[in-house]
Amino acid sequence: MARHGLGLIPVSALVCFFLQLHLAEAAPEVSLVRSLPGFKGAFPSRHYSGYVTLEGSPPKNLFYYFVVSERSPARDPVVLWLNGGPGCSSFDGFVYEHGPFNLEASKSGGLPVLHLNPYSWSKVASVIYLDSPVGVGFSYSANTSYYVNGDLQTAAETHQFLLKWFEKFQEFITNPFYISGESYAGIYVPTLASLVANGIKSGTKPKINFKGYMVGNGVCDSHFDGNALVPFAHGMGLISDMMYKEAEAVCRGNYHNPLNIDCQNILYKIDSALDGLNRYDILEPCFHRGAANESTTSLIPESFKQLGVATERPLAVRKRIFGRAWPFRAPVADGVIPLWPQLMREITVPCMDDVQATKWLNDKGVRKAIHADPESGRWSLCKDLHYTHDAGSMIAYHKNLTSAGYRALIYSGDHDMCVPFTGTQAWTQSLGYEIVDEWRSWKSNAQIAGYVQEYANGFIFLTVKGAGHTVPEYKPRESLHFFSSWLEGKEI
Known part of the structure; x- marks a missing residue:
């Protein structure tokens, strides 16, 4: 025990305090988010945002927002979050799903009011929200021809981003690292995970402490x-x-x-x-x-x-x-994919509303606070890119990654008709792994929250009862429950 002006403090608490102090000093202060319009009070943890620049002529600028864990930044996992699209900003996850705030529409019609989210994933992990590929959200380049993209190029550039990001935030390089995402990120996540795993095997520096990945209501294979x-x-x-x-x-x-x-x-x-x-x-x-x-x-x-x-x-x-x-x-077929801005010229996108996010993220004060360059243009949830699905089926990716020892959680909101759980359940079973924990219910807050089946090689399929396509948006409490349990290696 160590003595303090207020009494005796355990040595472990002092160690934790000094580790967090070290993190605060080591992380790049120029990227620190000190306040946000619409929110009053102190952040529960430190926030950073800004750009990682990929070399080129002109360069590509990938925007991230990093929320440090509210629990133990020195020990908790670092999780990369990718929204789908392709072409949709990961601020979707930040604003509407598991970010540190909930946005409430202002009664006066002004900027949304921000409240702390009691089910933020930053309660148990440090989360990087990345706008990818270049041209999405606040990510940009002076050469808009770079906005012609595809699965394999996106994975390669996101891998470059991670290597540069960990050089910038070196204090997190030993933390367990996971890749996560939803919807079209069912393609983003396995392709990126494969590159990260190959980089580790070949000795790429810095060495990322990659442990596994998670996909929610993700596309995978056109047949299934x-x-x-x-x-x-x-x-x-x-x-x-x-x-x-x-x-x-x-x-x-x-x-x-x-x-x-x-x-x-x-x-x-x-x-x-x-x-x-x-x-x-x-x-x-x-x-x-x-x-x-x-x-x-x-x-x-x-x-x-x-x-x-x-x-x-x-x-x-x-x-x-x-x-x-x-x-x-x-499903998503091979070849060029029509994106939302293109679809909206011909159809009305069903049940879609991003009014509050659009209002908040295009406010000059907000953009200044999060270090978003004016050159990135007006923020919109989904950008008009020329994007090609060129990675094919993800089944071989999943098989290779899990066979190599990386953990995987594949979860589905069971009321999503966009990427129905029936297809996800079928392809997860098709891998042919031995069942080590047969289909059973899992509980959150003493209620059945869904069903889970666990396979060999650390491969898990999980449903969330009553949730739709963006699971943490519909079931935030239950999502934090399975997210934290899985990260900690506990039975869900």
Whole structure:
């Protein structure tokens, strides 16, 4: 024990204090975020943001926001978070999912008000939110021809980013490191993880202490993803037995690439039956631009209102709307991918609202506080890139990584119709690993929160009950539970 003016303090506490003091001094002060418009009070941990520059003529500037763990920065894991798209900013995860703040719309119409998020992933880990590839979010280059990109190039540039980032934040190089993401990051994560693992094997410096990766509702393989929707819709009661049996008979299990006119016709009927649902969470209402943002009152019959029936139901999850991520619907085929800005010229993106994030991140005071260069242009959730899916199926990537000893958690919100859990469950099983913990429920806050099946080689498939495409947005408490348990190597 050591003596302090307030009494005796354990030596371990002093060690922790001096380690954190060292971190505070070592991390680049020029990147420190000292305050944020819309938030009053002290941050629960230190925040850094800015750019890592990749060499080129002109260079590429990749933007990150780094939230240091609120618990033990010297020991807790460092986790890279990547949102999907391709072309969507990881501020999606920061603002709407597991970042340190919740944003509340201002009653006066001004900047959103920020509150501390009790289920922030920074409670148990240090999290890097990265805008990738270049051209996304605040990441930019003076040469916009660099915004022509693909899976393999994105992975290579993100690997370069990590090596440079760890040189900048050298005090975190020995911390366990994990890669995570959702949606199209089902491609980003395994391709990047493969490069990191290969770099470690070949002696690339600095040596990253890479331990594993995590993917939520991620695209993986065109066959499995493409054939997932029809069984999902039937299991959820969205299509009739007759429709499902007809589809089985005429499509013979091939719903992704119909080979005859009868299959095409029944799939058209199924599509029509599903039209109007929130494909990112079939239980949730859709946001319609021009409609009331705060509630679904406008959908309630006038007769109910006159009777005084309690009819106003606020939209769930912090009065936000869902579904700001690619794909529009799985699967993703090889070749050039139409991105959201291109799709929006021809269709209305369903159930989509990023009003508060857009308002906050384009405020001059916010941009100055987080060191976002004016040259990056106006922030938007998803940018118009020319992007090619050129990495193919991810199944071999997963097999190679887990066979090499890297842990993997593949999780699915079970009410997502965009990348249904049925496809993810099928491809995880297809790896052929021995089951070491058979399908069972897992609990959070004394309630069943989903189901889990654990395979050999540290490979886990997990569902989150009642969650949609962006799991931490719908189930923040449960998400922090499985995230922290998995990082600590505990049974979920």
